Amino acid sequence: MRQRAARDQKRLDSGAVSSPKDLENLQREIASLAKRQGDLEDVVLEVMERRESAQERVAELTERVGSVQGRIDDATARxxxxxxxxxxxxxxxxxxxxxxxxxVPAALLSLYDKLREQQGGIGAAKLYARTCQGCRQELAITELNEIRAAAPDTVVRCENCRRILVRTAESGL
Incomplete structure (x- = not known):
């Protein structure tokens, strides 16, 4: 466009245009080319501004990605x-x-392992304040009396969840 405008201006300046109508058309074309060139320069400026804004946004997002990656690396290390x-x-x-x-006797260990498998990994539970800590159910008085009467080395089980009950001083017996 610049080359065409320069060529037309040279033609106008040289006086090679003989008729006034051609002269007027040439001047109109030069003015039209100048206007079009101004419009295109405005578009280029707008595109450059948008590009600059996009580059700033890219830089900001790149920094944020770096920050997030640092946190990810830290969390991964922890x-x-x-x-x-x-x-x-x-x-x-x-x-x-x-x-x-x-x-532990083999029969008791076998029972414990079997209960662990059935009860989601917990085969024995503490008897605390007359409550089985496996199923969180308070034992009935008859069950508590049977447990009190049992010898200390006797294996007792919860009637609700069937886990082995571990008796302690806090059992409430």
Whole structure:
């Protein structure tokens, strides 16, 4: 467009245009080209402003992504440390369980493992204040009397959930 306007202006300046009508048309075309060029320059400026705004937004979002990624990395590191600690505790507790399980009669251990499988991982529950801590049900007075009468080494079970009851000083017997 600039080249065309320059060529038309050169033609006008050189006096090569002979008729007034051609001269008027050439001047109108030069004015039209100048207006069109101004309009296009305005569009280019607007596009450049939008581009600048978009680049600022990209920079802002990139910074936010970096911040979020930093938080993700921190959370991942904490999670990994917690898993490592849990794995260590699991190994320790597993070893302790093996030592204790070796001293428990095989029939009782078999019953306990069977109950654990049936009861979602909990085969024995504490008897606390006359309440089974496995099913959270208070035992009836007749059940409590039977438990009181049982020998200390007798295996007693909850009538509601069938878990093995562990008697302590807090059992309320």
């Amino acid at each position: 999670r990994d440390a917690a898993l490592e600690q849990i794995d260590g505790e699991t190994a320790s507790v597993t070893k302790e369980r093996e030592v204790v399980a070796a001293s």
